[in-house]
Amino acid sequence: MCELAGHREILYLHQNVLKKNNQSAEKNRTLFRNLLAINLMSAPGAGKTTLIQQLIKHTHFRSAVVVGDLATDHDAQQIRQTEIPAVQVTTGNLCHLDAENVARAVGELELATLELVIIENVGNLVCPAMYHLGEDLRIVLMSVTEGENKSLKYPTLFKSADAVVISKTDLAAAVDFDREKALAYLSQVVPQTPVFEISARSAKGIDAFHAYLAQALEAKRLLRSLSI
Numbered sequence: 001m002c003e004l005a006g007h008r009e010i011l012y013l014h015q016n017v018l019k020k021n022n023q024s025a026e027k028n029r030t031l032f033r034n035l036l037a038i039n040l041m042s043a044p045g046a047g048k049t050t051l052i053q054q055l056i057k058h059t060h061f062r063s064a065v066v067v068g069d070l071a072t073d074h075d076a077q078q079i080r081q082t083e084i085p086a087v088q089v090t091t092g093n094l095c096h097l098d099a100e101n102v103a104r105a106v107g108e109l110e111l112a113t114l115e116l117v118i119i120e121n122v123g124n125l126v127c128p129a130m131y132h133l134g135e136d137l138r139i140v141l142m143s144v145t146e147g148e149n150k151s152l153k154y155p156t157l158f159k160s161a162d163a164v165v166i167s168k169t170d171l172a173a174a175v176d177f178d179r180e181k182a183l184a185y186l187s188q189v190v191p192q193t194p195v196f197e198i199s200a201r202s203a204k205g206i207d208a209f210h211a212y213l214a215q216a217l218e219a220k221r222l223l224r225s226l227s228i
């Protein structure tokens, strides 16, 4: 009985945390009203930072990056080498970014000058699923080196995504990645979600992903102009 009461209390606390996060995410939507904000999520090391670097090199969006990690500012330093602003959020023990720490981070950016804010979430396939950040697009990466079945094992995160990126495709043959199997699993879990196959090493597939983002930015601008 006592244990049940304890579980209820934890559930109640969790619901309150999510509610508060959703309120902050709504405020972020206002901050992001004139630009496209994307939230990149994946397991650690799936290639988020490298994809961001390639995207910046191959495209002409006026961009900035917010990057979340448990510790270090290595990723922000790497992204600044491409000469765009990058703000590192270190979360300590927290396995995801939340809307409030994103709000604080974007406070350091000149949002009025930007078209694209890329948020690189903490590498984790579970925690980021529940936390919305005020983003326009949620994008989940799975690298070929992780195997084909990530979407079956972590359906909550994949179901929350607007698009999926299969990353490190240049390594597919080396790790015997079964593309057809991976696509079949994805179509079981997220049949309507677009899938991009990208090698950030060779830049193969970057153009299609860029076109997807450009189209989303145009659609947002159009909606905004119609709502004024």
Ligand SMILES: Nc1nc2c(ncn2[C@@H]2O[C@H](COP(=O)(O)OP(=O)(O)OP(=O)(O)O)[C@@H](O)[C@H]2O)c(=O)[nH]1
Binding pocket: 042, 043, 044, 045, 046, 047, 048, 049, 050, 051, 069, 075, 122, 123, 167, 168, 169, 170, 171, 198, 199, 200, 201, 202
């Ligand atoms: N061959 C190959 N290696 C890649 C590719 N993308 C990333 N890598 C390598 O994979 C490793 C991890 O890449 P990151 O971009 O740091 O991955 P991440 O998802 O940002 O990692 P965390 O921030 O730690 O979660 C690095 O050694 C990259 O050089 C790719 O397309 N092809």
Ligand SMILES: [Mg+2]
Binding pocket: 048, 049, 050, 075, 120
């Ligand atoms: Mg990274």
